[in-house]
Amino acid sequence: MIEAPAARAWPKSEAESLPGKLIIVEGIDGSGKSTQLDLLHKWLVSQGYLVVFTEWNSSPIVRSTTxxxxxxxxxxxxxxxxxxxxxFASRVHTQILPALKAGAVVLADRYVYTAFARDAARGVSRSWLRDLYSFAVTPDIAFHFDVPLDEAIRRIxxxxxxxxxxxxxxxxMLSEDIMESFQIFQGRILDEYHRLTDEFGLVPIDATQTLVKQQQQMREIVQPHLADIERVEGGDLAEVLRHSGLRGRYLQQPVWAEASE
Structure with missing residues (x-):
């Protein structure tokens, strides 16, 4: 069995007192992480779990400003x-924490590690970034989809x-040529992700493997974390979450289907 290494926790993490689970994916553009998270999402819903999805830079409060x-x-x-x-702060307090308190499985397409990687690649202090996001809940599993830079660029x-x-x-101002600048910048971000994998215990997934193989590895790692998570048999998951005080566009209507192992 593949086991996820323990992630480094922030000092004030609420994770231990929350009944839900937080699973996040990270990787440079072109790593395929979003595809794998979507497959995991569909599988979890088919198994009867409460699932809430959130993604980077999606809060309506700051979207227009960004x-x-x-x-x-x-x-x-x-x-x-x-x-x-x-x-991120808006989504933590309006989406992530309420869902975790309700006992849901929260899937996040990018988390604080995106800021740690991208902003550090732009020259922002790493220690300052850790302090800025110190309020974040420590994820139960943090996957890093690792792909060579040239393959990621080919896909993009x-x-x-x-x-x-x-x-x-x-x-x-890395280069006047946008493609050359993209290669340099994404290379810096990839270097930061490798640093973060060592620092925070991100779970590396070889993103050059087949889609099926990657998904099998994800499910094998996720499965043990679901032992204490309540399932809902045949109900409307969104309605269950609303009864727990959750509202908003991030509630996903379930698609009931047979589980694919």
Whole structure:
């Protein structure tokens, strides 16, 4: 059996007192993490678990501000960091904590490690970033989908018509050529992820394996953490969560299907 290494906890983590489970995925663009999280999501729902999904930079409170800053190219590395921290804080208190208190399995597409990697790659102090996100709940499992830079870039160029300005790190003036800047910047982020894997005990997944193999590894690691999680047989999961005080667009209507092992 594959076991997840213990993640380093923040000093004030509430994780031990919460009945739910927090499972997160990380990786550079093109790593395939979102695809694998979606497959895990569908499997968990088919098994009858309460599942709540949240993703990076999705809080309606700061979304318009972030979009405006990006469109006008006004964001500095520090302001970029602070605005994403505001987004994360909003989601922690309106989505993640209520769901964990309700006993749900929370799946997060990117977590604080995205800020640790991207912002550090932009030159923001690593220790300052740890302090900024010290309120975060420690995840039960944090997966890092590790993929070579050249493979990630190949996937990105095949699936997208263009690379975005900040995604390419153009604000860092690494190169006047957007693709070259993208390669340099994403390489820095990948280096930071390898640092974080050692520091926080992220669970590495070889993202060059087949989709089936990656999903099998995820489920094998996740399964032992579900022993104490209550299942709902044949009910409306969203309605159950609402009875626990949860509201919002992040509630996922279940799709009942046979489990695929």
């Amino acid at each position: 979009k405006r800053g990006k469109n006008r190219r006004l964001l500095t590395p520090m302001s970029f960091s602070l605005i994403h921290a505001a987004d 160029t095949l699936s997208r018509a263009e690379i975005k300005y900040y995604e390419a790190g153009m604000d860092m």
